[in-house]
Amino acid sequence: SAVISQKPSRDICQRGTSLTIQCQVDSQVTMMFWYRQQPGQSLTLIATANQGSEATYESGFVIDKFPISRPNLTFSTLTVSNMSPEDSSIYLCSGRLGETQYFGPGTRLLVL
Amino acid sequence: AQSVTQLDSHVSVSEGTPVLLRCNYSSSYSPSLFWYVQHPNKGLQLLLKYTSAATLVKGINGFEAEFKKSETSFHLTKPSAHMSDAAEYFCVVSGFRGNNNDMRFGAGTRLTVKP
Known part of the structure; x- marks a missing residue:
């Protein structure tokens, strides 16, 4: 199996700013x-x-x-750019190992 | 068209009674099928998966699902619901367009378990 972590777990951001979410997997x-x-x-x-x-x-x-960046087999980032309230959502990272896809806990984003 | 349909947006059962969450799919290929569970404010957890082996698949926490090709269904069942089963359940199909990277999520079924 694979364990996926994400940072941050949640954030509150202002309209027009950007947020980068990091995803780390414990397997390649x-x-x-x-x-x-x-x-x-x-x-x-x-x-x-x-x-x-x-x-x-x-x-x-x-x-x-x-x-989105993915510099190696275990790490990726997603940036939400020029945010608006419509971008308020949960963003989930996922990794596939064999035939199974594993998910991170998600990043809960609120844009004001 | 290729799609995943969860037939019930909300299912409510009493503790100790059977659970049935329905899922139908349409695909021109032989898909892989999954059920995931999402507890409030938690990540998605894989319950079980079907990948062209036995049609009756047993998963964690007493859940199982049966792949019925003739009915294009993959319904999730559990003989006896527990309070801790209350969560959102997603039926997921991969293999659309012959591409196993293409996973499609159903709309989800919220399971409520009454004491």
């Missing part, structure tokens, strides 16, 4: 992903974090708004 996972879970809703995939290259974004998500 093959794939890493970032999801968003808006209040009371299911998870939506933002992007696949690719090691050493640009992330692959899903429809509706762009690199300028959600830049």
Whole structure:
């Protein structure tokens, strides 16, 4: 199995600022992903974090708004840029090991 | 169309009675199927997974699910609910478009357990 940690666990931010979320996995996972879970809703995939290259974004998500880095097999960051209240959500990091995907505890973001 | 449908947004049971959470999917490929549980203010935990082996899958905490290809269903069951089972449950399907990296989440089912 894989254990995934995220920092920060929660934050309150002002409109127009940016926040970088860190994700650390205790195993060398093959794939890493970032999801968003808006209040009371299911998870939506933002992007696949690719090691050493640009992330692959899903429809509706762009690199300028959600830049992602993955410098090695166990670490990734997601930045939420130029935040607005609509970005208030839980952001989850995920890693795939074999056929199973593991999830971090999430970062709860509130934008005022 | 490729989708995951959780047929009930909310299920309420009494403690000690059976639990049934329903999930249907549509896919042109042979998918892998998962159930995850999310307790309030906690991360997602894998309950069980089906990856083309036995169609009846046993998971943690007494949960199990049966893959029925003819019905394109993967319903989650538990014989006897416990108060600690109260949580949000997500049915997840991967393998859409033949790509195992493509995971789709259902909308979720909130399970309430009454004493």
